[in-house]
Amino acid sequence: MSVIGEESVRGVMFKDINADEDEAQPTEIESLCMNCYENGMTRLLMTKIPFFREIIISSFTCSHCHWTNTEIQSAGRIQEQGVSYTLHIKTKEDMNREVVKTDSATVRIPELDFEIPAFTQKGSLSTLEGLFDRAVAGLEQDQPKRRTTDPKVADKIDQFIQRLKNLKDVQEEFTLIIDDPSGNSFIENPFAPQKDQALSVSYYKRTAEQNTALGIEESEPEQEEENDNDPESMRNEVLVFNTNCPECNAPASTNMKLVQIPHFKEVIIMATNCDSCGHRTNEVKSGGATEELGTKITLHLTDPSDMSRDLLKSETCSVEIPELEFELGMAVLGGKFTTLEGLLKDIKEQIVMKNPFICGDSAVSDTSEKLKLFGKKIDKIMSGEMDVHIILDDPAGNSYLQNVYAPDPDPELKIEKYVRTFEHNEDLGLNDMKTEGYSTEN
Template sequence: MASGATEGLLIQGSSNEKPLFMDVNADEEAETTEIESLCMQCGENGTTRLMLTKIPMFREVILMSFSCPHCNASNCEIQPGAPLQDKGVRYTFKVCHPQDINRQMVKSDTASFSIPELEFEVPVNTQKGVISTVEGILDRTITGLDQDQTVRRISDPDMATKIDGFISTLRNCMEVKSPFTVVLDDPAGNSFVDNPHAPKNDPQLKTEHYTRTPEQDLQLGISQMALQSDQQVDKNGVSSSDPNDDIGPDEVLSIPSNCPACNSPVETRMKLSKIPYFKEVVVMALNCEMCGHRTNEVKTGGGVSEKGVKFTLHITSIADLNRDVLKSESAMVMVPELELELESGGLSGKFTTVEGLLDSIRIQLLNANPFGAGDSTQQQNFSDFIGKLTEIVSGNRLNVHLILDDPAGNSFIQNPHAPQTDPNMTVESYTRTFEQNDLLGLNEMKTENYS
């Protein structure tokens, strides 16, 4: 049997055993599935091709194309191969130069595409999912607006004139005659804008991960799914939706779930733990017996703190790498000497050490986000970056700074000198901005006079 994380579960009873859940690898040639299907234009049979692949720096997608040999009709679209993400994502991209319109984008059918300067928006579920560029999406929009102009010039000349003027404006955007802003907002979290500067921050691109509103959950069809999940009963026969059930300090709860690697049924275990000089946290772990996949995650046991907190640790010795770290989902991680910026939502909540946190970032860059899949210059820059990060993790490169900035105030770096001041670390409490409160969902939260 071939080794591999997803090859432990096989289809039996066949001479050619294949994994039930195939792994998706961007470096290997993906298999294409062909299905005979009806052409909606001429009524003859055409061919639909499906290919499951992985986009570097993103996730799994399903590419679909249709072609008809009788009338030469063709169509292509993209669907996310990954499940709905925990949070929505909003990309704000400033187009300043002609080469910026060649920036690659993945727009799922649940995403909206807008240009605020033109008060123009392509609403959710009005276009099929597509992998394209900024120019490609604008060209697709122009084609859609122009397709009925011949009839419209006869039936409604005034409206046709206005649309012609707007099409001319969109063509000016394609030529980048003046800077404009593109906003790609996907509540499902399955859209993507390429960052050619990765793993460094892109000054023209802003990425925001946000909590979906109840209306967005309903639009995605997951409100009822969440209700059913909350009503599941655990192994002890206690409903997880009972508000009077608290997790005891020595109690381990199990919740049925699915393995994120092979989708096999597994159990996620949770335990409440107390961090000295901080607060209570909930530690969650998953171990899949089918494929061997393991994950661990930490959630803070309390609510959002009154103020945000920013830790700046000066790493000067191996002892600093061994400090305990709690990184919540809302925290940003920065290493100024490497120009490394990990935005909130980049990693799940973790309770580890400084060494473990930096190594998790390194592993994620190597495995989940293969930046080295580009041209030779990009590969060399990525290799140099990984080499410097590896030197820090191994303790061969010291005298660097680790910054942990959490607007929710739920992150923590151990102070071995507590309760005295740590000479190598500064801790700053700050008042959150309106934008930070908005990302945490606090601006819409009303706790007084809400009846």
């Protein structure tokens, strides 16, 4: 079956959770009751949880002994990584969050030193309040027998049950952790797709014991080690690390990826996106060392299609447009991997749109008019109405402009290599850098 065909079939089988009966009709199957061994009825519903995945909900009811049982099963495969949800519960509304707990998940409440081990309960789809009710019901199940055989233990369990009920009523703040090696458990984020400040989600690589418990055959150690050291796998991997937003200082995540630019070298692209204030930044670092020679790239713009050329501007690269008598110093826009059109848009935004001297009380009429005229000229360059030259001068030799005729020479592109001056090396911090013949002696 094709991928498109398989997705369409899954779309027909798995419906979104909906109160409309026409949208979500369960399948009824007559089955044996394990309590009285008479025939009861099992209802199966295949549905989708928003921002999660497909699940199968089963509910059994026996009309003879009135025994009932409900459980869920994941309709997808075991995920590549395990998942751990940590929820800090502060209000009663948090107890209304929907929870998917598979039979392989472990539930912990650190404040009570309470744990529901994996494979001791069937999978369930409920709310956090329902999760607590189920735990209380399990503890109360054998209490009458304990009060007869061991009253002291029964009293301690009664006290613990009362503490669970107090937490269910959120009489104090506490933390709930659901750790599932299969990666198929879930806690609802009521603010989705925005970030939930009270909920943190982390993914991890399963241990050999966890793979064995899930019935997964472990890969050969030599093969895993070989893959970990494979440079190609590193190029395809996006690394994520925690950082702070440069605007609002809220916790954020930075993505980093190694990219090979054709006919050039490897670069490191870093992107940060803040869910709190929406601030976005991207930055490009050279993946190699400082070149022995500086590089000067000159492009004569003759056609609007030149705007789509890929461009890498390092932090040490300056930009010049002689026809406009314009020069942008190094480090003003930082490192960028974009197109020529993207670079010109960034220049216009930096010089014209974000310039404090053309708006508000600081505005000077002559300066404002000159900058607005400069912005119009940038627009003409991007539309191909002006014939200009773009010069990228990088003393570190780590900048790049795409040759659309590669591997043949580009008639409109000129690349010059030059020996750096003392001033260039001083700006790059190379004059005081000594890598040979140094000694640690005073």
